[in-house]
Each structure stands twice: as structure tokens, then as C-alpha cells.
Amino acid sequence: MPSFPNPFQGNIPRTMTKEELVQAIRLDIAGELEAIYLYDAHVHATTDEIAKKVIADIRDEEKAHVGELMALLRILDPKEAEFFAEGESEVKEMLEDLGIVEPKDISSDPVSPSTLTVGSLLNQ
Numbered sequence: 001m002p003s004f005p006n007p008f009q010g011n012i013p014r015t016m017t018k019e020e021l022v023q024a025i026r027l028d029i030a031g032e033l034e035a036i037y038l039y040d041a042h043v044h045a046t047t048d049e050i051a052k053k054v055i056a057d058i059r060d061e062e063k064a065h066v067g068e069l070m071a072l073l074r075i076l077d078p079k080e081a082e083f084f085a086e087g088e089s090e091v092k093e094m095l096e097d098l099g100i101v102e103p104k105d106i107s108s109d110p111v112s113p114s115t116l117t118v119g120s121l122l123n124q
């Protein structure tokens with residue numbers, strides 16, 4: 001959350017090391033996730049359709065920022081990127097074990113009756 005009383009709080013009197021930059025990017029990602037959470041809560045908490053539309057659009061822009069920062073983090077720390085890939089592979093294996101195809105894999109044929117997705121299972 002912002003801390004407006006001290007406008008110099010985020011200033012660093014020197015150039016960051018690469019390790020510090022990686023840590024800063026992680027903190028930036030956390031900030032984006034917090035913003036998404038708050039905007040989403042505001043979207044759900046109002047009945048004003050204009051506010052819903054504007055705030056939801058801002059929320060979705062924050063999601064894009066997460067993607068940008070994650071891409072930057074992968075570039076700055078390839079070892080960490082390997083851990084991300086390892087986690088993604090583990091989830092893909094779990095989905096395979098459950099016979100679930102990732103949603104993006106069915107986007108070209110969303111009505112295929114032989115395809116199970118998390119969403120389709122929720123509707124059963």
C-alpha cells in the first residue's frame with residue numbers, strides 16, 4: 001500500500017545490485033497482486049456499472065503488469081525461471097493424471113465432447 005506521508009520512502013541513494021533488483025521486482029509483483037485483489041474487491045462491492053467497468057479494466061491492466069514483471073524476472077534470474085517452469089510442469093502432470101486438458105489447449109475447439117477442463121468439471 002502507498003505510504004504518502006514520506007515521499008522519499010522508495011528512494012534508494014545508490015544503484016541496486018542485480019540481486020537487489022530481483023528482490024525489488026518480486027516486491028513489485030506483490031504490489032501488483034495486491035492491487036488486483038483490491039480492485040477486484042471494489043468491482044464486486046459496487047453496483048455502479050460505470051465504476052465496475054473502469055475498475056475492472058484497471059484490474060486487468062494490473063494483471064498484464066504481473067505478466068511483464070514475471071517475464072522480466074525470468075530474464076534477470078534464469079535460475080528462478082527454472083523453478084517457475086518446474087512448478088508449471090508439475091501442475092501439467094497433475095492435470096494429465098486427472099485427464100484434464102488445459103483450457104488454452106481447447107480454445108481452438110471449445111465444444112469438443114472428449115475434452116474435459118476445470119471449468120467443465122465445475123459445471124457438472
Ligand SMILES: [Fe+2]
Pocket residue numbers: 032035061062065
Ligand atoms: Fe500496475
